[in-house]
Amino acid sequence: MIRIYIKVARGNNSGIALLMAVFVISLASIVVMGLSYQSRFDFRASRAFAEGIQADYVLKSGLNVAKTLIQLPKEPDQDNRPVTQDSLRDMWARVDSLGPLNQILSGVAGEIRIQIIDEDSKLNVNNIVTSGHAAPANNNTNNNSNSSTGANNNQPQQLTEAEFWQETLRQIFFGLGFEAESFDENEFRTFGNKAYNAQQQVAVLHDWIDQDTKPADDGGMESGKTKGIFYNRQLRSMSEILLVPGITLERLNQISPFVTAVSSKQGADKKLNINTVPFEVLRAMGVPETQAAELVQERLGKPITQEILNTLAQLVDTPNNPSLRRLFKLNSSNFSVIVRVKGANSVRWLKALVNANGLPPQRKTKVTRIEFF
Numbered sequence: 538m539i540r541i542y543i544k545v546a547r548g549n550n551s552g553i554a555l556l557m558a559v560f561v562i563s564l565a566s567i568v569v570m571g572l573s574y575q576s577r578f579d580f581r582a583s584r585a586f587a588e589g590i591q592a593d594y595v596l597k598s599g600l601n602v603a604k605t606l607i608q609l610p611k612e613p614d615q616d617n618r619p620v621t622q623d624s625l626r627d628m629w630a631r632v633d634s635l636g637p638l639n640q641i642l643s644g645v646a647g648e649i650r651i652q653i654i655d656e657d658s659k660l661n662v663n664n665i666v667t668s669g670h671a672a673p674a675n676n677n678t679n680n681n682s683n684s685s686t687g688a689n690n691n692q693p694q695q696l697t698e699a700e701f702w703q704e705t706l707r708q709i710f711f712g713l714g715f716e717a718e719s720f721d722e723n724e725f726r727t728f729g730n731k732a733y734n735a736q737q738q739v740a741v742l743h744d745w746i747d748q749d750t751k752p753a754d755d756g757g758m759e760s761g762k763t764k765g766i767f768y769n770r771q772l773r774s775m776s777e778i779l780l781v782p783g784i785t786l787e788r789l790n791q792i793s794p795f796v797t798a799v800s801s802k803q804g805a806d807k808k809l810n811i812n813t814v815p816f817e818v819l820r821a822m823g824v825p826e827t828q829a830a831e832l833v834q835e836r837l838g839k840p841i842t843q844e845i846l847n848t849l850a851q852l853v854d855t856p857n858n859p860s861l862r863r864l865f866k867l868n869s870s871n872f873s874v875i876v877r878v879k880g881a882n883s884v885r886w887l888k889a890l891v892n893a894n895g896l897p898p899q900r901k902t903k904v905t906r907i908e909f910f
C-alpha cells in the first residue's frame with residue numbers, strides 16, 4: 538500500500554507544475570484586469586474633470602448671454618410702436634423655448650440651455666413684514682376675512698401694504714389647497730413634521746422674517762421653545778424658505794411660480810411687474826377674474842403701459858386695498874438665470890440672481906447671487 542502511495546505521489550509531480558502554471562496565468566490575468574480597470578477609471582476621472590472645468594466656463598458664458606438678453610432693446614409692439622416695458626414677448630422670456638443654444642455657444646461638447654425668470658412677476662415673501670418689524674397690531678381680522686368678497690363692512694379700513702401682501706399670500710396658499718397636515722416623524726418633511734393651513738402658514742412665515750420673538754397674529758408659533766429655528770430676518774432665497782416650519786419640498790415646488798424671496802440688500806422691489814405677473818397672482822391680489830384674463834391676453838400683443846394701468850386701477854381698486862397703481866410697475870429689476878450644461882458624463886447647473894438697473898439700451902446688470910450645482 539505504501540509503495541503504491543509513493544508511486545501515485547510521484548506521478549502527481551507533473552500535475553503540480555500544471556496547477557502552478559494555471560495559478561500563475563490566473564494571477565497574471567487578475568493583475569492585468571486590475572490594471573486595465575484602474576486605467577479605465579483614471580481615464581474616466583480625468584475626462585470628468587476636464588468636462589467639469591469646461592462646463593464651469595460654459596455655465597459662466599451662459600450667464601453672460603442671459604445678461605445680454607436682459608439688456609437687449611425690445612421689439613416694437615403689434616402697431617409698430619417702440620416698447621420699453623419688460624414683458625413675456627421679450628427674448629429673455631422666450632430663450633428657453635428655443636431649445637439648446639449650441640449655435641450661440643459653439644465648440645462646446647454637451648447641450649446648453651438657458652432659462653430666465655422674472656422674479657418681479659412674483660410676490661416677494663418679505664413684503665408680508667413691514668421693514669423687518671412686526672406688523673402693527675391693527676384690529677383688521679374682519680377686513681382680512683372679507684377682503685376677498687369685499688362686502689358687509691360699513692367702514693372699510695385701509696390695509697397697510699404689508700397686510701395686503703399677507704392677504705394676497707394667504708389667497709395664493711389657499712388657491713394651492715394648503716391644509717393642515719401631519720407627517721410621520723421619520724419622514725423629516727419639515728420642522729416638527731407638520732404642514733399648516735393657508736392662514737397659519739403665512740403667520741409662521743411672518744414669525745420667521747419679523748425681528749420680534751412673539752407669535753404673529755392668526756396662528757404664529759414663535760416662542761422661547763423655537764429659539765434658533767426662526768432667523769428673524771428677511772429670506773434671501775427660495776431654498777431658504779425650506780427652513781420655515783410647514784414648508785415641505787412639495788409645497789416649495791407648488792409656490793415657486795408665484796412666490797419669490799429677494800432681500801432688500803439683494804435689491805428687492807416690492808412692486809410687481811404687471812406685464813409678467815401670473816394670472817393666479819392677479820386673482821390673489823383681488824383683480825376680478827374677467828379683468829385678469831383680459832390683461833393676460835392683451836399684454837401678449839402689446840405691453841401694459843402706465844396709461845392702461847391707470848385705467849385698470851380705476852376699474853378694480855377697492856377702498857380697503859392699497860391702489861394697484863402703487864403695487865405694480867412696468868419693468869423688472871430682478872431676474873433668475875438658470876443655465877444647464879448636459880455633458881456625456883455629467884449635468885451641471887448654474888443659478889444666478891441678476892439685478893437690472895435702468896431701461897434698455899442703457900440698462901446695466903449685476904449678478905447678486907450665484908450658485909453652482
Ligand SMILES: [Ca+2]
Nearest residue numbers: 744747748749
Ligand atoms: Ca420673529
